[in-house]
Amino acid sequence: GENVGLHLPTLSVQEGDNSIINCAYSNSASDYFIWYKQESGKGPQFIIDIRSNMDKRQGQRVTVLLNKTVKHLSLQIAATQPGDSAVYFCAENLQPNDYKLSFGAGTTVTVRA
């Protein structure tokens, strides 16, 4: 977890708005990044991943952006719903082509009705 950090530990979002969760990393050698969602009492759930040869990747209601110049990763959630309330973790691999992950501390997202 020392290589991956988050700008804000908590984020409060109005239902229907878009959410942006930020993550900074320090290991220039990392070439694989992943976002997980963890709801209370559950294990982390895979959301989306991106390799370092890409800048952007889209999934269902989610987009991950990677800026290698400033070592920044973000997760955008469109039309945030109450079910999106959870802790979101970014993770990076420790070495190129190695899929052991280092996790950040997480951002707690709370969706207001």
Added chain:
Amino acid sequence: EAGVAQSPRYKIIEKRQSVAFWCNPISGHATLYWYQQILGQGPKLLIQFQNNGVVDDSQLPKDRFSAERLKGVDSTLKIQPAKLEDSAVYLCASSLDARVPTDTQYFGPGTRLTVL
């Protein structure tokens, strides 16, 4: 498809006691991981297995923690003796094969351990 199964879900013990956790990975997954997640932090890797062999146990406190995956399927993680600072959620994850690019890890629900 069934997910990663873990048991027990909760365990309360006193310090210096022993405890064991069990994990059943997704069927066909060759790679299995154990993580420790302390409250308010992200998961920290303890050990990684590829089939029944240990790939990485550099973060495992081997004086008190041990893990095995004898038949390359189920795994157990043991703590003996437990310390107060071992209170955490112990997560098991599995993936198809960590040697394949962009291999995705799938997590179980975890075992919440409280050491009194």
